[in-house]
Amino acid sequence: MTDVPPRIGGLDVESWGDPEDPIVLLIGPAQRLFVDWRRSVRALVAAGRHVVLAAFDADADDAVGLRRLLTELPSRPALMCAAEALPVVAPALSVTGPALASCLVIAPDDARADVPTPAASIEVQSLLADLPVHVVARDQGVDPTEAENAAILGFLERHAPRDALLYQAGSDPRTLRDALGCFATGVTVVTTLDEAGQPVGLTANSFSSVSLDPPLILFCLARSSANVERFRQAAHFAINVLHIGQQPTSGVFARSGDRFQDVAWETWDTGVPILSGALASFECATDQIVEAGDHLVIIGRVTRARFEPRRDPLLYFRGKYRRLHFS
Ligand SMILES: Cc1cc2nc3c(=O)[nH]c(=O)nc-3n(C[C@H](O)[C@H](O)[C@H](O)COP(=O)(O)O)c2cc1C
Numbered sequence: 391m392t393d394v395p396p397r398i399g400g401l402d403v404e405s406w407g408d409p410e411d412p413i414v415l416l417i418g419p420a421q422r423l424f425v426d427w428r429r430s431v432r433a434l435v436a437a438g439r440h441v442v443l444a445a446f447d448a449d450a451d452d453a454v455g456l457r458r459l460l461t462e463l464p465s466r467p468a469l470m471c472a473a474e475a476l477p478v479v480a481p482a483l484s485v486t487g488p489a490l491a492s493c494l495v496i497a498p499d500d501a502r503a504d505v506p507t508p509a510a511s512i513e514v515q516s517l518l519a520d521l522p523v524h525v526v527a528r529d530q531g532v533d534p535t536e537a538e539n540a541a542i543l544g545f546l547e548r549h550a551p552r553d554a555l556l557y558q559a560g561s562d563p564r565t566l567r568d569a570l571g572c573f574a575t576g577v578t579v580v581t582t583l584d585e586a587g588q589p590v591g592l593t594a595n596s597f598s599s600v601s602l603d604p605p606l607i608l609f610c611l612a613r614s615s616a617n618v619e620r621f622r623q624a625a626h627f628a629i630n631v632l633h634i635g636q637q638p639t640s641g642v643f644a645r646s647g648d649r650f651q652d653v654a655w656e657t658w659d660t661g662v663p664i665l666s667g668a669l670a671s672f673e674c675a676t677d678q679i680v681e682a683g684d685h686l687v688i689i690g691r692v693t694r695a696r697f698e699p700r701r702d703p704l705l706y707f708r709g710k711y712r713r714l715h716f717s
Pocket residue numbers: 577591592593594595596597609610611612614615616617618640643644645646706
């Protein structure tokens with residue numbers, strides 16, 4: 391996080407993220423706003439928000455001070471405050487509220503408490519008029535911060551989108567490809583053996599789980615693949631999910647050449663190649679092959695699976711490799 395400590399509207403502010411991104415103004419103190427404020431600020435920044443934390447004290451500072459702060463910001467922010475600050479925040483946003491802020495996120499009184507907040511009171515609602523409001527519900531699940539971040543980011547995407555929405559529509563192949571590219575995937579290498587018992591494989595992102603009982607997975611193989619007959623004949627195959635460091639492997643298995651030369655692999659029960667360093671591997675018996683347009687949908691029954699829980703995945707989105715760190 392990069393600190394930019396200027397004063398705006400007479401208040402000290404700290405900020406994180408790219409100043410070009412839409413502002414989320416936190417009316418401090420941050421510890422009262424989130425279960426884990428550092429993690430939530432990181433999540434907001436990663437989602438393309440410029441987070442500005444104002445040292446605004448609802449007891450000492452008044453609605454006029456807040457209005458001044460809002461008008462001096464370079465763009466209209468999404469606002470987040472604690473429920474207890476509402477008696478000052480709501481009057482500051484009344485009447486011209488939507489002109490000063492795009493939306494309001496209200497955190498419950500006690501960031502750790504599982505109690506309903508009074509933020510939705512009729513009095514406050516009438517002051518906030520048409521301003522979109524999201525009241526954070528504290529989730530007691532396995533990862534409350536994750537649930538809270540997801541809800542806040544979903545609300546911000548709806549009411550304070552990063553860019554003006556610019557949908558493109560059409561029935562042409564380019565639009566179809568680009569629309570399909572909006573579905574982010576992992577990257578796999580699918581492998582089997584050729585008629586001579588030699589390993590073959592290719593990069594595929596069309597992997598999907600199908601069924602848990604029985605355990606079925608699928609991938610789609612282009613009919614134009616040099617390996618199409620091998621997979622059609624194969625009684626077994628394997629799917630290897632690549633980790634964040636295996637982009638070169640993905641490249642090798644998408645190009646022609648000796649693909650197995652520089653990659654460590656092993657065999658399990660059926661002899662098909664299992665990439666030794668993969669994030670996860672599934673050894674499968676071919677269950678069904680469905681002819682589908684210019685691809686085959688190859689469905690496999692998983693006979694053995696292995697995964698490494700501490701590694702991050704290699705991702706593919708809009709025709710590019712992407713990296714996200716989770717662990
Ligand atoms: C990220 C990525 C995903 C791919 N996904 C698939 C896929 O799901 N199915 C497929 O048939 N080809 C897919 N390809 C293309 C093949 O990997 C590529 O055409 C390869 O050269 C095919 O090799 P082959 O003709 O030797 O089988 C993908 C390529 C990349 C880079």
